[in-house]
Amino acid sequence: MENAVAPSQAKARKSFRDTASFGARIEYWIIGEMLRQGLDIYRPLVDDMGIDAILRKEDGSFLEIQIKAREGNPEHKKPTGYSGIKCEQQGDYWFIFFFEELGERGTMLLMTADEFRQHANQNKNGTWNIDLGGMRKKEIYIKPVYEKYICHDFSFKRLM
Numbered sequence: 001m002e003n004a005v006a007p008s009q010a011k012a013r014k015s016f017r018d019t020a021s022f023g024a025r026i027e028y029w030i031i032g033e034m035l036r037q038g039l040d041i042y043r044p045l046v047d048d049m050g051i052d053a054i055l056r057k058e059d060g061s062f063l064e065i066q067i068k069a070r071e072g073n074p075e076h077k078k079p080t081g082y083s084g085i086k087c088e089q090q091g092d093y094w095f096i097f098f099f100e101e102l103g104e105r106g107t108m109l110l111m112t113a114d115e116f117r118q119h120a121n122q123n124k125n126g127t128w129n130i131d132l133g134g135m136r137k138k139e140i141y142i143k144p145v146y147e148k149y150i151c152h153d154f155s156f157k158r159l160m
Helices: 016-020 022-036 113-119 144-149
Strands: 040-042 053-056 062-070 081-085 093-099 107-112 128-131 133-136 139-142
Touching: 022 040, 022 053, 022 062, 022 093, 062 081, 093 113, 107 113, 107 144, 113 128, 113 144, 139 144
Parallel strands: 062 093
Antiparallel strands: 040 053, 053 062, 081 128, 093 107, 133 139
């Protein structure tokens, strides 16, 4: 992703419209990067099952992908935390977590649903929470235990 254009270069205060559409913009940007890398990607028409993209593997089987994006705001109480995530899927279900404020062009973490559940905490209502990092001197960082999930391309080779 070295030649990729960052999804948000402007650090100025964003309008509500920009803030409300941030997740969708990042989804399209990430899917565009996946297509650029030669992956065969499909988009569901409706996102009611937590599937933002479907990847056809070389053997003809599929991976389901959920993309979660965190807008870089060090003032946020938990700038690396995600809550209320539904994760009932098994097997070939993956998460891409994107942090706008980490690195020159953002930082992505790629993990399977099983890896996600291994690290996340389940709520009484069945949803999941995970905090992938923290703040140090007003700088966002990824916790060392999650650094192995940082990806610079879309290498799903662990399951392909």
